[in-house]
Amino acid sequence: MANITILCGSVFGSAQNLAEQVKTTLTAQSHTVTLNIPCSTADMQNADAVLVITSTTGQGDLPNNIETFYFDAKSTMPLFSGKPFGIIALGDSSYPTYCGAGNKMQELFFELQGQEALPMIKIDAIETLEPETLALPWLEEWVEQL
Numbered sequence: 509m510a511n512i513t514i515l516c517g518s519v520f521g522s523a524q525n526l527a528e529q530v531k532t533t534l535t536a537q538s539h540t541v542t543l544n545i546p547c548s549t550a551d552m553q554n555a556d557a558v559l560v561i562t563s564t565t566g567q568g569d570l571p572n573n574i575e576t577f578y579f580d581a582k583s584t585m586p587l588f589s590g591k592p593f594g595i596i597a598l599g600d601s602s603y604p605t606y607c608g609a610g611n612k613m614q615e616l617f618f619e620l621q622g623q624e625a626l627p628m629i630k631i632d633a634i635e636t637l638e639p640e641t642l643a644l645p646w647l648e649e650w651v652e653q654l
Contacts, residue, residue, distance in 0.1 A: 512558070514558075517560075564600075
């Protein structure tokens with residue numbers, strides 16, 4: 509079983525609620541799971557895999573509770589050296605910056621030399637009010653790739 513770190517960026521609580529559901533699901537599968545809100549680059553150092561769950565705010569911006577992680581990682585570049593990562597991005601497709609925070613985190617993990625285990629899932633608030641209905645099936649497939 510894997511040691512999985514969840515990094516969560518949430519503004520109004522939807523991403524945090526989803527992150528808590530994901531943690532419960534992974535823990536039930538005997539994975540060791542750490543959920544970090546807010547998070548720092550130190551949180552991913554001992555992880556076998558990192559899962560980012562984030563909403564988008566403003567003009568495609570990161571929520572405050574993950575923004576510090578992002579800028580610290582951009583400046584210190586703590587390599588993730590081929591370890592798997594995944595991104596669950598929550599957004600609203602009526603905005604031109606749909607899932608902008610997820611896109612930024614995906615780009616960051618590529619820069620840190622992480623390996624995307626499964627393509628990012630973008631969950632549109634216009635299409636679903638319960639993001640777990642899409643995220644949990646994606647999670648099952650992501651875990652199989654670890």
